Amino acid sequence: MDQPLAPNAEMPRQRPQLPSWTLTVADAFDITPQMRRVLFSIDRFADFTYKPGQDIVFFLPLENGETGRRHYTIRNIDRDAGTIAVDFVMHGNTPGPNFARQAKAGDTVEVKGPRGRVVFNPEADWHLLTGDETCIPGILHILETLPPGARAFAFIEVQDAGWHQRVETRANVAIEWIHRGDVPAGPSSVMLDRLAAFALPEGRGQALIIGETSNVRAQRHHLIGRGLGREQIASEGYWRPGRHGGHDHVDD
Numbered sequence: 001m002d003q004p005l006a007p008n009a010e011m012p013r014q015r016p017q018l019p020s021w022t023l024t025v026a027d028a029f030d031i032t033p034q035m036r037r038v039l040f041s042i043d044r045f046a047d048f049t050y051k052p053g054q055d056i057v058f059f060l061p062l063e064n065g066e067t068g069r070r071h072y073t074i075r076n077i078d079r080d081a082g083t084i085a086v087d088f089v090m091h092g093n094t095p096g097p098n099f100a101r102q103a104k105a106g107d108t109v110e111v112k113g114p115r116g117r118v119v120f121n122p123e124a125d126w127h128l129l130t131g132d133e134t135c136i137p138g139i140l141h142i143l144e145t146l147p148p149g150a151r152a153f154a155f156i157e158v159q160d161a162g163w164h165q166r167v168e169t170r171a172n173v174a175i176e177w178i179h180r181g182d183v184p185a186g187p188s189s190v191m192l193d194r195l196a197a198f199a200l201p202e203g204r205g206q207a208l209i210i211g212e213t214s215n216v217r218a219q220r221h222h223l224i225g226r227g228l229g230r231e232q233i234a235s236e237g238y239w240r241p242g243r244h245g246g247h248d249h250v251d252d
């Protein structure tokens with residue numbers, strides 16, 4: 001007979017059951033030269049709850065006629081207009097940018113979510129947020145929704161000033177746009193070098209580290225090396241060269 005599992009026995013990691021939604025394109029437009037916003041209306045809008053920083057999993061058309069999973073962050077929600085904004089980095093001729101390029105009012109797409117643990121922790125004395133272009137939607141949404149008095153430092157790696165956006169926040173926020181210039185997007189020491197020069201403030205901090213997976217892992221290890229506990233760092237790989245969709249856990 002099978003033995004019952006002990007209460008603390010290791011269980012296989014299972015993909016959580018996320019609610020499904022049908023999104024309908026309401027509008028689409030560029031917000032900066034290589035970032036395109038798609039506004040969606042949603043069925044059962046009143047039931048859609050999330051935390052800033054969370055994303056939804058899109059099922060987007062692939063060249064072979066199937067659909068593929070692609071994660072995109074909720075940039076903001078306008079409850080009066082009944083729309084959700086999602087910002088797509090137009091990095092190439094791939095399913096995500098292709099969807100945003102072709103999106104027109106009335107198109108529908110299936111999604112699941114919201115999901116994600118890279119969210120604001122109200123217990124922390126200060127917040128550090130780092131990421132690249134794909135993280136602009138999440139970082140800016142978190143900054144916009146921080147409570148008054150919260151203290152945050154955001155480092156955003158972009159190619160050049162064409163990616164900058166304005167952010168309005170009631171919190172005490174310092175944003176630094178770090179220009180990568182001719183260095184291609186992806187694995188590099190650009191953010192790690194900046195982080196190494198950042199003097200950690202006093203008090204208990206929380207770090208939200210997102211972006212290209214190897215860069216995220218290098219920053220996480222750097223912060224652990226400087227004394228941050230693993231539980232003080234929420235980190236997730238948003239993309240990496242050669243991977244198609246999905247996300248990487250960076251918990252080590």
Ligand SMILES: Cc1cc2nc3c(=O)[nH]c(=O)nc-3n(C[C@H](O)[C@H](O)[C@H](O)COP(=O)(O)OP(=O)(O)OC[C@H]3O[C@@H](n4cnc5c(N)ncnc54)[C@H](O)[C@@H]3O)c2cc1C
Binds near residue numbers: 088247
């Ligand atoms: C939780 C989460 C939230 C995210 N939120 C956003 C968001 O709000 N906006 C956003 O634009 N992206 C976001 N991303 C990243 C996005 O899901 C990936 O970039 C995804 O790979 C895009 O799909 P694709 O169809 O363009 O390319 P894919 O078919 O997935 O990838 C093809 C190839 O393109 C390259 N590639 C992928 N992304 C990039 C990139 N950004 N720059 C350069 N090369 C790349 C890689 O080499 C990859 O193998 C998020 C990811 C996660 C996990």
